[in-house]
Amino acid sequence: MPVDPLVVRARGLWEDLAQVPVSFGPRPGSVDVVVSPRSRLCPRGWVGVVVLGGSAIVTAPTDGVARVVRDALGNLPVEAVVDGVLVQEALPVGRVLGPAALAYVSPANFRPAEAGALTVEQLPAAHPDLRALEQAAGEGDAGEASLDEVTSLAFVVREQGRVVAAAGYRAWPRQTAHVSVLTAPDSRGRGLARVTGTAAVAQALAEGLLPQWRARTPASRRVAGALGFAELGFQLSIEVA
Incomplete structure (x- = not known):
C-alpha cells in the first residue's frame, strides 16, 4: 500500500x-x-x-x-x-x-476560515504588540505557541487597537513551516485562531512549504482539524x- x-x-x-x-x-x-x-x-x-x-x-x-x-x-x-x-x-x-x-495539511485539504468582518493585519515578528499579546496570554501559553520564534510575518487581529490573536510560522528543515498561533485569554472561543491561522497557513502553502501544527491542548488540535490538518503522529x- x-x-x-x-x-x-x-x-x-x-x-x-x-x-x-x-x-x-x-x-x-x-x-x-x-x-x-x-x-x-x-x-x-x-x-x-x-x-x-x-x-x-x-x-x-x-x-x-x-x-x-x-x-x-x-x-x-x-x-x-x-x-x-x-x-x-x-x-x-x-x-x-x-x-x-x-498534524499536517496539503493544499487540496486546506479549509481556510472566513475572516468575515475581521481585518487581518501583518506585523514584523519582533513587533512589541506581539510581546504584549504573549504577556497577556501568560508564560505557559506563550511558551507553547512560541510566537517569538516565527520567521515569517505575523498575521494578527486587533480589537480596540490591541492585538488579540496572532499566527505565523518558523522555517524548519525540509521546507517545513512550523505554525504558531496565540489568542488572548479574554478573546478565545470566537474563531480568531482559525482566522489568523488561515492567513499563516495560506502564506506557507503559497511558498510551497509543508505546514506543521504541533499541539498538546485539545483546543489547539480542534483549530488544526477545522483548517483541514490531519494528525499523522x-x-x-x-x-x-
Missing part, C-alpha cells in the same frame, strides 16, 4: 532532526532507537520519541540510555511509546514533555532519571 505523501514528507523532516542516520521502519509497529547527543527531537540530554504513520524513531543521548530505552520500549506497542503514562511505568522518568500531536520528550 502506498504511503501518504504527507507522511513521507513529515518523516523526512523528523529523520533530519534526529541528526544521525535513522528511518521510520517500513513495517507498522517498528521502533528504531539510535544514539544522538545532538538530537532535535527533544531537549538536549533527553530521549526524543516521534511516531508517524504507524512506526517510530527514538533518539537517546548516550549508549547506556539507549540500551535502557530499547529494553523498556521494546515490549510496548508503537502507539504506547508516545503515551506519557505508560512510558513512565516502563522507564525511570524525571520529566516528560508531551505528547504533542503532529505524536511527539514525546523524556528525561530519563
